[in-house]
Amino acid sequence: MTAPDPVNQLDAILRPKSVAVIGASTSPEKLGYQILKNIIDSGFQGPVYPVNPKADTILDLPCYAGVKAIDPPPDLAVIIIPARFVPQALEECGEHGVKGAVIISGGFSEAGPEGEALQQQVVEVAQRYGVRVVGPNCQGVNNPHHPLCASWPLLTYRGKIAVISQSGTVGAAMMDWLTEEKLGCASFVSMGNRADVDETDLIAYFNRDPDTGVIAAYIEGIKRPEAFLRVVEELHKPLVVLKSGRTPKGKVAAESHTKALAGADAIYDALFARHNICRAYTIEEFYDFAKAFAYLKPPAGNRILFITTSGGAGILATDQAELEGLDVATLSPELAETLTP
Amino acid sequence: MTAPDPVNQLDAILRPKSVAVIGASTSPEKLGYQILKNIIDSGFQGPVYPVNPKADTILDLPCYAGVKAIDPPPDLAVIIIPARFVPQALEECGEHGVKGAVIISGGFSEAGPEGEALQQQVVEVAQRYGVRVVGPNCQGVNNPHHPLCASWPLLTYRGKIAVISQSGTVGAAMMDWLTEEKLGCASFVSMGNRADVDETDLIAYFNRDPDTGVIAAYIEGIKRPEAFLRVVEELHKPLVVLKSGRTPKGKVAAESHTKALAGADAIYDALFARHNICRAYTIEEFYDFAKAFAYLKPPAGNRILFITTSGGAGILATDQAELEGLDVATLSPELAETLTP
Known part of the structure; x- marks a missing residue:
């Protein structure tokens, strides 16, 4: 058995077959509701599992008390719970066989020494179980x-x-x-x-x-x-x-x-x-x-021609084009003559 | 008698008491109509004289056959007639005592040797009579x-x-x-x-x-x-x-x-x-x-403080401010502490 290809591993995050939302919320003001709603509204084709021990259903989907109650385990867990609970939730994901996680929650290394320690725990758990993690403190995927x-x-x-x-x-x-x-x-x-x-x-x-x-x-x-x-x-x-x-x-x-x-x-x-x-x-x-x-189709070269009714605009455009390394083309005298009004 | 102050002379153009529009037109598509209309619609307080030998009235104002028919002579003539007629019209303005002219018409030095010669005539006429001229080939005042x-x-x-x-x-x-x-x-x-x-x-x-x-x-x-x-x-x-x-x-x-x-x-x-x-x-x-x-009130110094909910936006703003020579201020630790959510 060879080590997993790190590029293929990211399919669990960007092409999962199933998704759990850990910290799904019944309150439309909360990210745990909005993210769940966006997953549904984006047309995701596989099963979506809200995880919230205090609710029966959210957005008509049955809720789960924890990620381990989901069978088979989802490919991806989107995590939106307070920072101090994240390492334990990720540990459960790892134990259960979840392959990828997106941690939206903030309160990690950006928030001081305590958050730094929590982030270190996240890294250790991720490495122990081979779970690929996006975030924390991020806006998702x-x-x-x-x-x-x-x-x-x-x-x-x-x-x-x-x-x-x-x-x-x-x-x-x-x-x-x-x-x-x-x-x-x-x-x-x-x-x-x-x-x-x-x-x-x-x-x-x-x-x-x-x-x-x-x-x-x-x-x-x-x-x-x-x-x-x-x-x-x-x-x-x-x-x-x-x-x-x-x-x-x-x-x-x-x-x-x-x-x-x-x-x-x-x-x-x-x-x-x-x-x-x-x-x-x-x-x-x-x-x-x-x-x-x-x-845009790549241009064949660096020559550019301006067509304008304004002399001033033409000069300003010529200045800028030259500064950008473009070559401002001029019309041949014959062509210019045929265009004279 | 001293020579006229060139600065005061421009009052005839920017603060005239009366205005003639030489080349006023009955046709709403033409500049000779639009300029006349803008003069009226801008609320000009003095008399406005359309000059057009082929019309009786334009925009309810009586028309004059030529600038010399206007008595007393207007301070300012706005000229919108074909380039080849402009030197003669300006000559009449000078003879009659008009003090300033705005020549909207194009077809002068920008249009080749023939126009160059016409523009030279304009300059000579203006100098001979001491008429100050804005233009030609311009968008007015x-x-x-x-x-x-x-x-x-x-x-x-x-x-x-x-x-x-x-x-x-x-x-x-x-x-x-x-x-x-x-x-x-x-x-x-x-x-x-x-x-x-x-x-x-x-x-x-x-x-x-x-x-x-x-x-x-x-x-x-x-x-x-x-x-x-x-x-x-x-x-x-x-x-x-x-x-x-x-x-x-x-x-x-x-x-x-x-x-x-x-x-x-x-x-x-x-x-x-x-x-x-x-x-x-x-x-x-x-x-x-x-x-x-x-x-804007001039700032007291070059220090600037950014207030933002986005770390990324804050860094981009800081980069740009530094490149512009501004000094990005930081909060004192005490003040930062009181602002912590």
Whole structure:
């Protein structure tokens, strides 16, 4: 028997056959209700098991007292309970044979030494049982192609861009824009504190995923640089990266956010340039670059022609095009003559 | 008798007591109708004289066969007739004692050697009679404080920003945004080919104008560098400049637009820095900088604090603030403690 392929393991999270929601709630204001509802509303085809010892049914689904009461065990557990109960719940998942977990709950390494200790317990339990874990402190996962939206906002359009984000808000902004333009996504994974699954795992996964055309990753720091390098060397899809923590104080802010080392920005620049990784500097660029790779035909060259009724607009556009390295073409005198009004 | 003050002369254009529209039209699709209508709709308080030998009345105003038939002569003539008739019309204005003209018509230096010769005639006539001329090939002038909108779009809100533009489209974009945000403008002057009145004249004028708080100038090149320097040395209001033609091809495009020399961009950078002129690099910055100078209280220092529910957004904001030279403040440990949820 060989060790499980870490890429295939993520199928339990992004293509599960069955899902338990540990901490499902009867209260529509709570995430434990909203996530369960989004899983149902996204059209998930397998069984969904709410886990809540105090309810009989939620959203017309029968409730279970604990994950061990579910038979057969679900592929994926989505966990939304207070941080101090998470290690025990994950332990039960491991014992019962659950293969993947998405821990939405916060209160871990981002919350101080006590949370740090809880996160360490999560890592130990995950490793002991071989359960792959997304989060904690994350906004969940969405794969509209499977389909499964264990996240928010609900996005059901099937698109080409897989979004990986260390920030739930940045990911949600991308989901909002992709929804507004009816483009949808290939998948969305909010990584949160990256106790286990990180950007390297996910880039490797989406590089093989037939539904993904472009990978867009918001990161504050690369968790495992050597493994990352091995993965990007084999990359055959466009990868757009928005790497924050560029400035000294931004770096301090990044390191306090999800407790990741941000590293010197120049090293990232060099690394990205070497591996043809497209670096975005703003969230707007992050969206635009990913969209362009996914939906536009690559131009044959760098020449561009402006057609405008405004001289001023034409000059401003020419300036910007030149600054971006484009070659502003001029019409041949013969063609210009035929176009004269 | 002393020579007329060139700044006071511009009152004939921006604060006229009476206006003739030479080339007023009965056809609502034509500029000669639209400009006349905007002058009326902007609430101009003095007499308005449509000039059109083929009509009796336009928009209920009696028409005149020529400017010389108007008694007393109007302060300002707005001219919208084919280029080849413009020198003669301007000659009549001069002979009759009209003090200012705005030539909307195109077909001058921007249109080839023939137009170049016509523009030269305009300059000669203007100088011979001391008529100050805005344009030709321009989008007119608007002073909502007077009020007089001899331009388009119609903007009647009285604001603080005087917009000077070598491009009608850039100026119109500013007018649109100032209208959308209900800010209005102090004045708008579309300079066109700058046969006579140029940015130096207008900056001097608006520097003295009591209704102007901030001057925003879109230019492709400074027409009279020495006069410009003398004026900006005496400037006591914020001046925001969007200078296009920054790149080699942008420069070529600028020089072909209104036939102005664009000059080396580094010289402009140095000049602007020396005279505290705020340089905008995009039309969005042009608008935002002018608005900030006009409507925001200057901050006491460069420290900034972000309040956000998103770690990712906080890091991206911190990065950008640091890159802009702002000092991202941190809370004292005591204050942070009291804010902990």
